[in-house]
Amino acid sequence: MRAPLFHRLALYLLLIVYLAVRFWRLTDSCLWFDEIFSVHAAEHSWPGLFSFVARDIIHPPLFYALLKMWITIGGESVFWLRLLPVLLSFIAVIPFLLLCRAVGLQRATTLFAFLFFAVNGPLIKYSQEVRMYSLLMCLALFSIWLFVRWQREEKGIVPLTIINILLVYTHYAGWLIVGTEFLAVVLFRRDLLKRFCIISVVLIVTFLPWFLAVSRTATGSGLAQNISWVERPGVGLLFQFLLNLCEPFYAPVSSIDPVSVYRVAIPILLLCALAAIVFAARERQTESHRSIDTLWLLATVPVVLLFVASWIFPYSIWGSRHLIVVFPLFSILFASSVAALKIDWLRTSTITLVLLFIGYGFVLQIQRPVQPQVWCSWEQLAPRIEQNGQPQKLYVFEDLIAYQFWFATRGRSDLQIVKVNGVPDMVEDKAYFLPRGFDDVKIISVGEITGDHFWVAFRDMKWDERHPPLNLLLDRGYKLGQPETIDAGGLKAFLVEIRQ
16 A cells, blocks of 8 residues: 555544544533533623623633524534534644644654544543633644744735634633744744734734723632632642643543543653653754744743743643643654654654553543533432422522532522522632622522521532531521432532421
């Protein structure tokens, strides 16, 4: 079989793999908190959407606007909603392959890079979430490809400008890419600096309306409510990020899941790191090598900037999902480093070992059972609150539960959801909070719990009447009904009918 035909067939096979792993288990889990926020935003009117998202502060509106149009076309089934990020992740293949060509990768190296890209666990995870990360990655790849082409051929400045405007309106992390492109011009092509400054001015001017909209609507605790819980990056988080770059198929779903399949990710990381060190020590002789050097800059500087900013700013902004823009770049860099190994047996052995560990990671993933998530329990429990024509009241004690219950029952006019603050010995996850300006859930203090009949929803490791909120209700003379219980990954979700 001729080599071009073989490479073409291999590319088609990888495209099938790329799509298959993104459709795999796509609807096994319900929408989680952040996905609900996306749908909630998209359900607003157009003016209401922009106002609602601006109050949230931390994300620009482009993805929510796109999602609104997507819902208008196909509705709100979980499959249809998650099909949008899957589609965006598939479109991202186009600039990825164009970028491989632009930096001069051989066909075999391109296939190896695409394999890394296709099977990366975090990329698969974020391609299945109704969030902006697939769009962010897609636009970032278009931006970087257009930038590399512009550097080499000095054409395409208008599409680069348009893509960068869309990029920064998708996520603030888009500015990391724009800033790194500016640095690349300063270091490698100062003759283009004036034109890139024009691009930067256009970006700032077009982004100014959104900046002003956020400034006008930002109230209350500001960014503290959004990100004060985010951990500042140290050695552990950096190592976790490096593992994520090489992790085939697996990504943690919740905070209690292992951060990595270490016996798979660590060997792949070591093999790629050693190849990269050897590549870095080589003398740069060709235009392709210089393009790869530019790619190293575009991949590493955003990581450094986010790390430094997370220590300088009042709150950490570190997050692997914000760095999704660099994951495809590292796929190209790892593949090119391995392919550049001069000793044939060493190169062949490295590629073989990487393929074997990727296969091992796939075997482990298909054997891993689907774990029920506790946030899906509230959607299952919601129909069990009786609908007898009488007004019903549900007390919850976490914003996470309140929002999930509200979303599951938002068509019911007979049910009032009340969030209770200040319950002794109950610790709430600060990563989740009700949207600003959202008043469909009433918020009260613990002393304001009243009524002869209501429902209570909470989560705990087990049913224990000595734990809150049950002990609080018993102390006030209430009688507990038979709990509805769902076991979800070590935690239990409870829905209980309460009477005086």
